[in-house]
Amino acid sequence: xxxxxxxxxxxxxxxxxxxxxxxxxxxxxxxxxxxxxxxxxxxxxxxxxxxxxxxxxxxxxxxxxxxxxxxxxxxxxxxxxxxxxxxxxxxxxxxxxxxxxxxxxxxxxxxxxxxxxxxxxxxxxxxxxxxxxxxxxxxxxxxxxxxxxxxxxxxxxxxxxxxxxxxxxxxxxxxxxxxxxxxxxxxxxxxxxxxxxxxxxxxxxxxxxxxxxxxxxxxxxxxxxxxxxxxxxxxxxxxxxxxxxxx
Amino acid sequence: xxxxxxxxxxxxxxxxxxxxxxxxxxxxxxxxxxxxxxxxxxxxxxxxxxxxxxxxxxxxxxxxxxxxxxxxxxxxx
Numbered sequence: 001x002x003x004x005x006x007x008x009x010x011x012x013x014x015x016x017x018x019x020x021x022x023x024x025x026x027x028x029x030x031x032x033x034x035x036x037x038x039x040x041x042x043x044x045x046x047x048x049x050x051x052x053x054x055x056x057x058x059x060x061x062x063x064x065x066x067x068x069x070x071x072x073x074x075x076x077x078x079x080x081x082x083x084x085x086x087x088x089x090x091x092x093x094x095x096x097x098x099x100x101x102x103x104x105x106x107x108x109x110x111x112x113x114x115x116x117x118x119x120x121x122x123x124x125x126x127x128x129x130x131x132x133x134x135x136x137x138x139x140x141x142x143x144x145x146x147x148x149x150x151x152x153x154x155x156x157x158x159x160x161x162x163x164x165x166x167x168x169x170x171x172x173x174x175x176x177x178x179x180x181x182x183x184x185x186x187x188x189x190x191x192x193x194x195x196x197x198x199x200x201x202x203x204x205x206x207x208x209x210x211x212x213x214x215x216x217x218x219x220x221x222x223x224x225x226x227x228x229x230x231x232x233x234x235x236x237x238x239x240x241x242x243x244x245x246x247x
Numbered sequence: 248x249x250x251x252x253x254x255x256x257x258x259x260x261x262x263x264x265x266x267x268x269x270x271x272x273x274x275x276x277x278x279x280x281x282x283x284x285x286x287x288x289x290x291x292x293x294x295x296x297x298x299x300x301x302x303x304x305x306x307x308x309x310x311x312x313x314x315x316x317x318x319x320x321x322x323x324x
Contacts, residue, residue: 071275071279075271075272075275076260078271078296079260079261079262079267079268079271080260080262082267082271082296082299082300082303083261083262083263083267085300086262086263086264086267086300086303086304086307087263089300089304090307090311093304093308095307095308095311095312096307096311138259139259142259196296196300200292200293200296203271203275203292204275204278204288204289204292206275207275207276207278207279207282207288207292208278208279208282208288209278209282209288209289209292210282210289211289212289217289221293224293224297225293225296225297228297228300228301229300232300232301232304236304236305239308240308
């Protein structure tokens with residue numbers, strides 16, 4: 001495995017792990033509060049829907065010329081990566097509340113307890129689990145398809161995502177609790193930097209850029225975006241209003 | 248139904264700050280022009296993207312503290 005493949009696998013693994021942690025928390029909350037088999041049926045239905053989406057989108061992308069693909073998909077990945085990085089920088093600077101799995105778990109359990117109860121199949125548990133897995137899974141599918149198609153490494157990207165799902169689910173089953181100790185906010189920051197780096201690299205290639213050194217340019221590009229992002233966190237912290245508490 | 252799907256796709260791809268998406272499109276257009284003109288176009292995207300990101304986080308920071316100065320900055324998923 002070369003450096004670019006390793007970068008791709010790490011990016012997909014981290015991004016997938018973050019999304020699966022979020023979906024796991026919600027499924028655990030509705031499953032434990034309401035009805036496990038209905039929640040798991042929702043998970044299964046969402047996974048089937050995701051499989052159909054990937055099966056349709058994947059081959060459709062393969063037919064597009066590589067430069068057009070890199071420009072379009074790299075551009076989309078760049079916009080998507082900048083969204084992640086923007087939120088991560090704002091969270092790290094204290095301008096946005098940190099993602100808290102325990103709080104989300106408590107909130108979902110409270111909402112599930114208030115919803116009307118059902119005998120037998122629980123449509124509430126099914127719907128909430130379906131929605132959580134579909135929405136978080138769509139982000140994973142988007143990342144797998146874009147990374148895989150751009151590099152011609154769909155199997156590697158898919159394997160990294162499957163590994164992330166297995167790691168989170170096994171970790172969650174072992175803990176039997178929301179995975180609150182996963183450093184989710186730091187992981188989101190790292191994923192934002194990685195998605196933005198690959199997005200810049202591929203979309204620029206699609207626009208006709210020849211990077212000096214080819215894929216070797218990924219390392220300095222990654223360093224530049226990481227250092228730039230850390231500098232932004234520092235700058236935002238410095239700019240925040242100072243609260244003076246009267247004695 | 249179509250409107251809801253379109254809104255979901257917009258929210259998924261473009262997110263909270265549509266200026267970022269627009270600026271990325273302009274950056275890629277400028278990069279393509281520079282590359283077609285034989286200029287060292289690889290310099291442009293990293294610099295412009297960091298500029299776009301900085302503008303967006305500054306705007307997000309201002310918004311966060313103008314809406315909720317001390318607390319309740321809204322937990323978000």
